[in-house]
Amino acid sequence: MPNILMPALSPTMEEGKLAKWLKNVGDNVKSGDVIAEIETDKATMEVEAVDEGPLTAILVPAGTEGVKVNTPIAVIGEADAAPAAKAAPAPEAAKVDAPATAAPAVIVAAPAAADPEVPEGTEMVSMTVREAIRSAMSEEMRRDKDVFLMGEEVGEYQGAYKISQGMLDEFGPQRVIDTPITEHGFTGIATGAAFAGLRPIVEFMTFNFAMQAIDHIINSAAKTLYMSGGQMGAPIVFRGPNGAAARVGAQHSQDYAAWYGAIPGLKVVMPYTASDAKGLMKAAIRDPNPVIFLENEILYGKSFEVPKLDDWVVPIGKARIARVGRHVTLVSFGIGMVHTLAAADKLAAEGIEAEVIDLRTIRPMDLPAIVESVKKTNRCVCVEEGFPQFSVTSEIAAQVMTHAFDYLDAPVARVAGKDVPMPYAANLEKLALVSADDVVIAAKGVLYV
Amino acid sequence: MAVKSAYIAKKGEKSQKAEKASGPPLSNSGFTKDQELAAYRDMLLIRRFEEKAGQLYGMGFIGGFCHLYIGQEAVVVGLQMAQKEGDQVITSYRDHGHMLACGMDPRGVMAELTGRRGGYSRGKGGSMHMFSREKQFFGGHGIVGAQVPLGAGLAFANKYRGNDHVSVTYFGDGAANQGQVYETFNMASIWKLPCIFVIENNRYAMGTAAPRSTALSDKLSARGEAFGIPAEQVDGMDVRAVKDAADKAVAHCRSGAGPYILEMMTYRYRGHSMSDPAKYRAKEEVQKMREEHDPIEQVKARVIRANMASEDDLKKIDADIRAIVTEAAEFAQSDPEPDAAELYTDIYVNA
Numbered sequence: 102m103p104n105i106l107m108p109a110l111s112p113t114m115e116e117g118k119l120a121k122w123l124k125n126v127g128d129n130v131k132s133g134d135v136i137a138e139i140e141t142d143k144a145t146m147e148v149e150a151v152d153e154g155p156l157t158a159i160l161v162p163a164g165t166e167g168v169k170v171n172t173p174i175a176v177i178g179e180a181d182a183a184p185a186a187k188a189a190p191a192p193e194a195a196k197v198d199a200p201a202t203a204a205p206a207v208i209v210a211a212p213a214a215a216d217p218e219v220p221e222g223t224e225m226v227s228m229t230v231r232e233a234i235r236s237a238m239s240e241e242m243r244r245d246k247d248v249f250l251m252g253e254e255v256g257e258y259q260g261a262y263k264i265s266q267g268m269l270d271e272f273g274p275q276r277v278i279d280t281p282i283t284e285h286g287f288t289g290i291a292t293g294a295a296f297a298g299l300r301p302i303v304e305f306m307t308f309n310f311a312m313q314a315i316d317h318i319i320n321s322a323a324k325t326l327y328m329s330g331g332q333m334g335a336p337i338v339f340r341g342p343n344g345a346a347a348r349v350g351a352q353h354s355q356d357y358a359a360w361y362g363a364i365p366g367l368k369v370v371m372p373y374t375a376s377d378a379k380g381l382m383k384a385a386i387r388d389p390n391p392v393i394f395l396e397n398e399i400l401y402g403k404s405f406e407v408p409k410l411d412d413w414v415v416p417i418g419k420a421r422i423a424r425v426g427r428h429v430t431l432v433s434f435g436i437g438m439v440h441t442l443a444a445a446d447k448l449a450a451e452g453i454e455a456e457v458i459d460l461r462t463i464r465p466m467d468l469p470a471i472v473e474s475v476k477k478t479n480r481c482v483c484v485e486e487g488f489p490q491f492s493v494t495s496e497i498a499a500q501v502m503t504h505a506f507d508y509l510d511a512p513v514a515r516v517a518g519k520d521v522p523m524p525y526a527a528n529l530e531k532l533a534l535v536s537a538d539d540v541v542i543a544a545k546g547v548l549y550v
Numbered sequence: 551m552a553v554k555s556a557y558i559a560k561k562g563e564k565s566q567k568a569e570k571a572s573g574p575p576l577s578n579s580g581f582t583k584d585q586e587l588a589a590y591r592d593m594l595l596i597r598r599f600e601e602k603a604g605q606l607y608g609m610g611f612i613g614g615f616c617h618l619y620i621g622q623e624a625v626v627v628g629l630q631m632a633q634k635e636g637d638q639v640i641t642s643y644r645d646h647g648h649m650l651a652c653g654m655d656p657r658g659v660m661a662e663l664t665g666r667r668g669g670y671s672r673g674k675g676g677s678m679h680m681f682s683r684e685k686q687f688f689g690g691h692g693i694v695g696a697q698v699p700l701g702a703g704l705a706f707a708n709k710y711r712g713n714d715h716v717s718v719t720y721f722g723d724g725a726a727n728q729g730q731v732y733e734t735f736n737m738a739s740i741w742k743l744p745c746i747f748v749i750e751n752n753r754y755a756m757g758t759a760a761p762r763s764t765a766l767s768d769k770l771s772a773r774g775e776a777f778g779i780p781a782e783q784v785d786g787m788d789v790r791a792v793k794d795a796a797d798k799a800v801a802h803c804r805s806g807a808g809p810y811i812l813e814m815m816t817y818r819y820r821g822h823s824m825s826d827p828a829k830y831r832a833k834e835e836v837q838k839m840r841e842e843h844d845p846i847e848q849v850k851a852r853v854i855r856a857n858m859a860s861e862d863d864l865k866k867i868d869a870d871i872r873a874i875v876t877e878a879a880e881f882a883q884s885d886p887e888p889d890a891a892e893l894y895t896d897i898y899v900n901a
């Protein structure tokens with residue numbers, strides 16, 4: 102009797118909610134019939150039957166959250182078995198401990214330094230990165246009617262990654278604008294609108310597709326202020342998911358932090374937490390310069406504590422001490438923080454106290470924050486997901502050498518993605534990406550332990 | 551035999567007028583028994599292969615993006631019937647059907663989908679990026695529209711070498727809005743490149759119905775007019791209509807007369823990719839397409855009606871196809887992952 106398993110319904114899905122059963126025990130199911138609805142972090146998806154026969158048992162009741170991919174959810178009997186096999190609720194149903202397996206929702210940074218930007222006593226609320234970006238854009242659009250959002254699938258489809266969900270309803274099609282798949286064209290149009298004084302937010306479905314538009318981002322948006330002797334520039338935000346997602350291959354898995362970080366005239370922001378995503382997005386929209394805002398698909402669904410304030414703005418260009426320590430400084434940003442914080446935990450278990458700096462902004466970079474920390478720890482490891490050559494970490498290493506040479510007890514170590522296009526195969530992709538263990542090894546290397 | 555396409559005729563009045571204005575009615579030719587059965591078999595292979603791929607995705611064997619071709623089978627199969635060995639094919643990420651039609655081995659395609667060493671790219675490309683030098687299949691491209699100038703480049707090489715091969719360059723209705731498509735049309739026209747631009751107009755680019763993003767979206771074939779490229783709009787659900795139009799396009803290109811545009815009116819039954827719930831269209835719309843225009847059912851009905859084959863004959867083909875697909879899936883699940891050393895191979899050609 103074939104089991105129906107909880108299907109994987111997106112590249113990043115590990116678990117989902119079994120929202121609804123559309124068939125009952127005893128119903129005859131044909132291949133192609135929709136049998137259930139499953140909520141992923143992005144959408145509600147229909148599950149079609151592949152096998153044919155009577156549905157003999159439902160193993161996971163409707164409404165169960167956190168059902169792991171590949172958990173048996175129902176059983177289909179033999180096609181010609183007696184259809185009256187109205188199986189009693191399967192005994193296995195009790196074994197499905199779905200709610201208990203739900204991942205811990207909130208990531209709590211261990212001994213974090215208090216954020217000086219947050220007034221004491223501020224209430225904190227749990228929010229996903231996705232919600233944080235959405236609320237920042239919505240708040241700014243309420244505040245300033247020159248701000249509008251433009252991109253592929255941002256309106257009627259509610260966002261390819263559901264960042265702009267509900268925004269078309271609130272702001273209407275004048276301000277939440279669906280574009281054709283014409284990145285070079287709409288980026289030029291948005292930049293022109295910014296020259297004219299509007300404040301566009303351009304969503305790239307992913308930053309991989311911004312390569313189609315890179316001429317306008319760099320030659321038009323970044324350089325016009327300079328070329329016009331300060332007469333006109335482009336107050337514009339270019340945002341979207343950046344870097345590897347999961348198994349989407351070489352053309353869809355690239356980190357552009359170093360690319361944009363190289364360009365004078367651009368500001369480049371790459372937050373890790375929801376709180377920073379929200380505060381920095383608001384700052385980016387208000388900034389009179391072109392700002393590249395690099396998000397990450399894997400982080401979208403992660404929850405963090407966000408201060409409940411009417412106007413939470415995080416200044417561009419300031420790093421955050423994510424964890425206080427005295428033995429080694431670990432510097433990272435964006436999804437690199439996931440591995441870096443995990444490494445700090447592992448190091449702590451061995452008695453090594455790492456100080457972790459979350460850069461948050463790539464350009465302008467908060468070098469004083471890094472140098473201050475290195476003066477204390479005398480050792481530095483920097484971590485990024487992107488390619489190792491001509492990278493953000495190579496820039497950090499050079500700057501630390503210039504500005505903190507006398508304080509260093511070991512050469513700065515760098516941990517980056519491997520120097521290869523992203524492979525598709527699961528084992529190779531894992532090898533190509535940065536891991537916490539890589540960071541631990543590098544940290545021990547600079548500590549000579 | 552002139553069969554006016556039911557599918558295209560059913561569209562709004564406006565488009566019918568446009569059709570009348572710009573060209574002769576759609577013609578269609580009959581198929582021999584062998585052709586009918588070959589088309590049936592080839593389309594069925596794609597359908598069953600894709601269903602199995604969807605299943606393996608749900609089980610976690612396939613990861614990332616996976617775009618199924620179900621519903622569009624007549625397009626590649628009809629075009630392939632008009633090609634000869636050595637003609638090149640290039641397309642987007644929705645590429646499994648194209649590879650199977652080119653004669654690539656279902657085992658190798660499926661093993662690439664699962665990221666195993668027996669895959670066409672040895673597990674390094676995945677669903678969107680597969681290639682076969684042997685079958686002259688040039689990918690498998692993830693960036694919407696990028697394959698269009700690349701396909702014209704393949705045609706350029708044919709012209710440069712003075713052979714009579716054509717390049718069949720596929721892209722979607724959504725891709726038809728990318729600027730590089732028009733840069734390519736212009737060059738293909740002035741340089742008379744032997745390139746067939748096949749627009750697979752399946753009415754949707756991800757969640758966007760074509761009229762929402764595309765000017766005159768039911769007449770993309772007209773987009774070559776300004777460049778002097780002859781074009782035809784074709785019922786892409788009828789494999790005979792596809793083959794018929796493809797024959798004309800191929801003859802035109804081989805003769806040295808330059809590029810040709812075929813707009814294939816087609817439809818995808820599944821979501822854009824495995825993670826698309828496809829809430830932007832009514833279930834009835836999909837159902838109607840399946841019931842009234844399914845490319846495979848059309849052949850089946852014709853074959854039976856004309857007594858070219860019996861239900862049992864067709865069932866035997868079905869069983870053959872199922873066996874091929876099952877075998878491919880088993881291979882793709884049991885074949886080992888690539889060796890870790892593969893991470894660093896194929897970045898440069900040794901020089």
Ligand SMILES: Cc1ncc(C[n+]2csc(CCOP(=O)(O)OP(=O)(O)O)c2C)c(N)n1
Binds near residue numbers: 310722822
């Ligand atoms: C340059 C670029 N922009 C956006 C995307 C994301 N994307 C992938 S497929 C797609 C829709 C393309 O639709 P269409 O050309 O009609 O082809 P279909 O999927 O219908 O075969 C989009 C927007 C991409 N891959 N490349």
Ligand SMILES: [Mg+2]
Binds near residue numbers: 722750
């Ligand atoms: Mg399309």
